[in-house]
Amino acid sequence: MIDREKVLAALEGYDLSDARIGMVASHSALDTCDGAVSEGFRTLAVCQQGRDRTFANYFRSQRDASGRLLRGVVDEVEMVDRFSRLMEPSLQSSLAERNVLFVPNRSFVSYCGIDAVEEDFALPIVGSRNMLRSEERGDERDYYWILEKAGLPYPKKVEDPEDIDSLTIIKVHHKVKTLERGFFTASSPEQFHLKSKELIAQGVIDEDFLEDARMEQYIIGPVFNLDFFHSPLEEKGERIELLGVDWRFESSLDGYVRLPAGQQASLEEDGVLPEYTVCGHNSATLRESLLEKAFELAELYVKAAEKHYAPGVLGPFCLQTCVDKDLNFYIYDVAPRIGGGTNVHMAVGHPYGNALWRTEMSTGRRLAMEVRRAIEQERVEEIVT
Ligand SMILES: Nc1ncnc2c1ncn2[C@@H]1O[C@H](COP(=O)(O)OP(=O)(O)OP(=O)(O)O)[C@@H](O)[C@H]1O
Ligand SMILES: [Mg+2]
Structure with missing residues (x-):
């Protein structure tokens, strides 16, 4: 793991009154950018040539002379030929000069590699750098390991x-x-x-x-991705917040289940099996009696993370769950960072996030709000790693 002193030294050089929120332009980048501009930040998206136009063109921001946003959410674009260029010191220096606080998403880790993220990325990451590895299924201390330590329910493993x-x-x-x-x-x-x-x-x-x-x-029941937030800065209220719940559209599974059973069976006989490729999201709520259980899951996860992965969860995390017929949750995956489905509440918020914060509260916005609070309270080092 990169020396914390190195990250803090980079932060030391920042002019936080001119901080930018940066991220890899993919995954949840639009929600992160939208939330950041709503909280008064400028945004910087690291775009890969050939898959850049959504960010570099279509959602590019326009501001008036006073800086007021007229359109879009992406203020600055850093174009690279591949995302892994982010590991080059010269690019990192250039981002540091622009005071970039970097929000890690799944694409960042997937395209740059977890080893490089841990060792070679010297910019302050908003969130827990050491927890990102727990997503690498099969690693010794992966998320199943944490779930086990925390006493959290997960689908029973089949060995053979x-x-x-x-x-x-x-x-x-x-x-x-x-x-x-x-x-x-x-x-x-x-x-x-x-x-x-x-x-x-x-x-x-x-x-x-x-x-x-x-x-x-296999848990037979609906899938709920619980988009939580853990705030180490909060001193009066609860530190755990449920911002939203999303679920996924998966191809070809969703098309498969919309066919009559007979046709499903004949597809299977022909060897056409459904795949689980995520291609979109929808929003959901939970029956109220399940909310109590959902918060319990989050509390246990945060506590175990604090113990085994100090400093633990900083900011957004997502528990991906199934609920069985007896209303038991099973956690089948955990994202220790902003979830992949948070665009579903981008800009409009979600019933839970909005109910809590009395305004449109998406995960991206909550993240930026935490950064803003940390800057105001001079506590940024508590939310970066
Ligand atoms: N134990 C389970 N029971 C029922 N469905 C499951 C189970 N585990 C996973 N799934 C289904 O498979 C999908 C993908 O699962 P999972 O999140 O574990 O994969 P992944 O490789 O982490 O994918 P991603 O990175 O996109 O999250 C889920 O959205 C869910 O529909
Ligand atoms: Mg998953």
Whole structure:
């Protein structure tokens, strides 16, 4: 892990009255930018050539002479030929000169690599740098490890394909679309072998897919991504906030389930299995009796993170859950940073975030509000790593 002194030295050189919120232009960048400009910051998006136009053109900001925003949310664009250029010291110096406080999203880690993020990125990261690795499923201290330590519920692990005796999800990397999933389900060892052979033949998964696979109980029930925020700065109210709840549109699964059962079965016979590629999000609320349980999950997670990953969760985090027929939550994934579905409440907020803050409160805005408060209270070093 990069020396904390190095990060604090970079921060020391900043003119925080002119701080910019920076991020990799992908994933949740629009929400981060929208929230930042709403809280009075300028934004800087690191764009990769060829996938830049959303940020560099269509959501580019225009301000009047006094700096008032007339249009858009992206003030400055730093164009690179690939995102991993962010690890070059010269680019980092140039961002530091512009007082960039960097918000880590999943794309940042996926495209730059967790080792580089931990060792080579010398700008202040708003959030917990050391927790980002817990997302690398299969690592020794991954999020399952934290869930176990925290006593949090997660889908039961299936150790061996021969042990499959009920509906099980097999989580495998996609062979070709390397950042995507080659997930499949099976409810018996025979089905497991049949389906995996099919997917290998289709080139969706690798021959030796089992080496990095996670097999676990399939929870039959709706999926809720709980977009929480933990504020180390809060002194009067609760430090944990539920800002929103989102759920995903996944392709081809969503198309699959909109077909009559007979057609689903014949697709499966033809070897057309649903994939779980995220392509959009929607907003949701929970029945009120579940909210209490949701907060309990967040409390336990934050406490375990504080203990095992000091300083713990700083800012947004997302518990990805399924709820079974007896209204039990199961956490199947954890994002220790801004979630991928927060664009769903960008600019308009979410019933929970808005109810709490009495204004439109998205995750992006809450993040920026924390930065603003930290600057005002001269406590920025408490929210960066
Ligand atoms: N145990 C489970 N029971 C039922 N559905 C599950 C389970 N685990 C995952 N899923 C489904 O698979 C989808 C993706 O799961 P998961 O988040 O674990 O994958 P991922 O590789 O982390 O993907 P991403 O990075 O996009 O979050 C979920 O949105 C959910 O629909
Ligand atoms: Mg996930």
